[in-house]
Amino acid sequence: MKNALSSALREILTTLNYPETKIVVQLPKNPNHGDFATNLALQLGGQLGESPRDIAQILADKLKSDYPNLVDSTDIAGPGFINISINKNAIVSQLETVLALNKNYGKSDFGEGKTAQVEFVSANPTGPLTVGHGRGAILGDVISSILEWNGYEVEREYYYNNAGRQMRRLGESVKSRYLELLGENTEFPEEGYEGEYIIEIAQILLDKNGDSLINTADNKVFKEAAESNIFLNIKKTLARIGLKFDTFFNENTLYDSGAIDAVVKTLREKNLIYEKEGATWFKATAAGREQDRVIIKSSGEPTYRLPDIAYHQNKFNRGFDLMVDVLGADHMDAYPDVLAGVEQLDYDSKKVKVIIHQFVTLTENGEPVKMSTRKANYITLDELIDEVGQDVVRYFFIMRGMNTHLNFDMALAKDESDENPVFYLQYAHARLCNILKHAEGQGYNFKKNTDLSPLSLDSEIQLVKFLLEFPNIIERAKDNLEPQTIATYLQSLAGMFHKYYAKERVVTDDKVKTSARLILVKALQIVLYNGLTVLGIHAPERM
RNA sequence: GCACCCGUAGCUCAGCUGGAUAGAGCGCUUGCCUCCGGAGCAAGAGGUCACAGGUUCAAAUCCUGUCGGGUGUACCA
Numbered sequence: 001m002k003n004a005l006s007s008a009l010r011e012i013l014t015t016l017n018y019p020e021t022k023i024v025v026q027l028p029k030n031p032n033h034g035d036f037a038t039n040l041a042l043q044l045g046g047q048l049g050e051s052p053r054d055i056a057q058i059l060a061d062k063l064k065s066d067y068p069n070l071v072d073s074t075d076i077a078g079p080g081f082i083n084i085s086i087n088k089n090a091i092v093s094q095l096e097t098v099l100a101l102n103k104n105y106g107k108s109d110f111g112e113g114k115t116a117q118v119e120f121v122s123a124n125p126t127g128p129l130t131v132g133h134g135r136g137a138i139l140g141d142v143i144s145s146i147l148e149w150n151g152y153e154v155e156r157e158y159y160y161n162n163a164g165r166q167m168r169r170l171g172e173s174v175k176s177r178y179l180e181l182l183g184e185n186t187e188f189p190e191e192g193y194e195g196e197y198i199i200e201i202a203q204i205l206l207d208k209n210g211d212s213l214i215n216t217a218d219n220k221v222f223k224e225a226a227e228s229n230i231f232l233n234i235k236k237t238l239a240r241i242g243l244k245f246d247t248f249f250n251e252n253t254l255y256d257s258g259a260i261d262a263v264v265k266t267l268r269e270k271n272l273i274y275e276k277e278g279a280t281w282f283k284a285t286a287a288g289r290e291q292d293r294v295i296i297k298s299s300g301e302p303t304y305r306l307p308d309i310a311y312h313q314n315k316f317n318r319g320f321d322l323m324v325d326v327l328g329a330d331h332m333d334a335y336p337d338v339l340a341g342v343e344q345l346d347y348d349s350k351k352v353k354v355i356i357h358q359f360v361t362l363t364e365n366g367e368p369v370k371m372s373t374r375k376a377n378y379i380t381l382d383e384l385i386d387e388v389g390q391d392v393v394r395y396f397f398i399m400r401g402m403n404t405h406l407n408f409d410m411a412l413a414k415d416e417s418d419e420n421p422v423f424y425l426q427y428a429h430a431r432l433c434n435i436l437k438h439a440e441g442q443g444y445n446f447k448k449n450t451d452l453s454p455l456s457l458d459s460e461i462q463l464v465k466f467l468l469e470f471p472n473i474i475e476r477a478k479d480n481l482e483p484q485t486i487a488t489y490l491q492s493l494a495g496m497f498h499k500y501y502a503k504e505r506v507v508t509d510d511k512v513k514t515s516a517r518l519i520l521v522k523a524l525q526i527v528l529y530n531g532l533t534v535l536g537i538h539a540p541e542r543m
Numbered sequence: 544g545c546a547c548c549c550g551u552a553g554c555u556c557a558g559c560u561g562g563a564u565a566g567a568g569c570g571c572u573u574g575c576c577u578c579c580g581g582a583g584c585a586a587g588a589g590g591u592c593a594c595a596g597g598u599u600c601a602a603a604u605c606c607u608g609u610c611g612g613g614u615g616u617a618c619c620a
Contacts, residue, residue, distance in 0.1 A: 024559095029566095039562060329614050333616055399557095479560090498583055499583095499584065
């Protein structure tokens with residue numbers, strides 16, 4: 001509907017020889033301002049140096065004479081807004097489209113089958129997933145499905161590293177706990193992992209091997225036991241919130257394939273590598289960065305930047321049209337160097353969209369809790385799911401913009417779980433389903449070409465116009481990769497419906513009116529269902 | 544010091560990428576169940592959109608500066 005108006009205006013623009021201008025059509029807040037409004041004349045007035053109200057008059061007249069079936073009336077308001085009233089039948093008849101498309105309503109082929117890869121979570125297997133990881137997990141998953149709804153073919157990928165210092169510490173920690181369980185006198189590693197789960201893993205090893213590992217020189221067994229055990233639990237947790245990855249990418253494969261060496265070699269050929277103080281440096285300043293960075297330490301170990309560059313090269317070579325990296329705010333300073341490296345390898349780094357989300361700050365009784373996997377003072381994602389359930393967890397993480405520090409109080413989450421906004425949405429959906437079921441019991445069923453003219457109340461027209469916004473919302477969510485856009489929209493839609501429901505009765509003795517209203521109800525149910533589906537939240541028929 | 548993020552109702556946050564009279568939830572006050580589910584609805588109170596300039600027909604939104612909070616600023620990931 002909005003799009004029809006936009007293209008009509010664009011048409012008029014060219015026939016009248018006006019300069020090309022971005023066309024913005026909006027739903028006015030004030031119902032006195034018509035069904036739709038545009039500021040087009042205001043913009044043109046500025047460009048042409050003519051009176052916006054005069055231009056508005058010309059545009060409005062043309063709109064009315066050229067599109068009599070669409071436009072009922074126009075009005076020039078304020079400094080030069082054009083307020084447009086649309087033929088009510090034209091609006092209401094759009095409901096047919098919604099019902100016809102049903103579960104596909106809102107999908108677009110914008111991506112034209114292009115491929116996208118979304119990398120998220122990417123936590124190394126050193127401990128259980130925390131609520132901090134949860135935010136990135138849900139964000140990445142919903143962004144993935146937003147892209148899918150816009151016609152992309154999406155691959156969800158989890159990148160991890162099971163080598164390196166952190167993992168070595170993990171192995172040492174398990175070994176130490178193992179020795180402790182055997183009553184050996186042992187000192188816990190200074191930077192070791194203190195979580196309970198380490199002891200559990202040690203116990204498993206003890207049950208399986210007895211004390212036969214007591215004199216094992218290296219801690220490979222311990223490390224591997226820890227890794228497989230922890231990864232198993234991570235995957236279990238992910239499954240509990242409806243997350244499934246297409247690929248788990250191990251950083252090690254980049255070493256094995258020689259990709260890492262190749263990156264160094266290429267950069268060296270381009271004269272972007274030099275040695276200093278025993279380390280190997282990447283000349284990031286040549287790519288416009290503040291300072292050069294070490295990519296291979298004097299110990300011979302690469303820093304994370306090098307494998308990250310190789311990893312992105314790998315992504316590019318897999319041919320994705322779009323790559324999304326979902327990262328926590330702690331990576332803020334790291335990714336520009338990686339992108340600079342990628343750029344130097346002659347890839348178009350604009351294909352990589354980096355999504356940075358702020359941390360989840362945990363408070364307990366008003367006291368902020370600093371989260372550290374190593375120190376084990378965190379709340380796990382599992383515990384959170386236990387408390388409030390999968391749907392609430394998902395909604396909680398996307399109802400806020402990713403740039404805000406999410407303030408999470410466990411006690412509050414429990415107490416308010418009954419009043420959580422997610423129930424508001426689910427209740428609206430259940431209500432809609434119930435009306436439909438009730439109507440069915442009264443012998444109503446959906447027929448093509450139902451007379452929709454009884455849908456004439458202001459509230460009904462508003463409702464229809466707003467639910468028809470859904471495809472635009474999905475597209476906007478794709479543009480800003482911000483799931484919150486959808487959550488906010490659904491919240492408003494559900495609110496409008498609840499108001500309508502409280503005031504008007506759908507199923508009455510008036511058969512014609514009831515049939516028309518049922519179409520509206522069905523369309524609302526479809527939009528709510530589809531919206532919740534994009535967010536990965538259940539849309540229950542009963543609660 | 545530098546980089547990025549944030550500052551909107553008592554609290555938690557929206558605000559359609561610059562539009563018309565600033566929006567919700569929670570909390571507080573008061574109403575609404577013979578009727579499709581009251582997990583809902585209606586009404587009331589609550590605001591210098593941190594502050595100061597600038598850009599223009601129009602700024603919570605864009606630019607600059609100031610103040611306040613957060614996160615980083617490693618040969619850790």
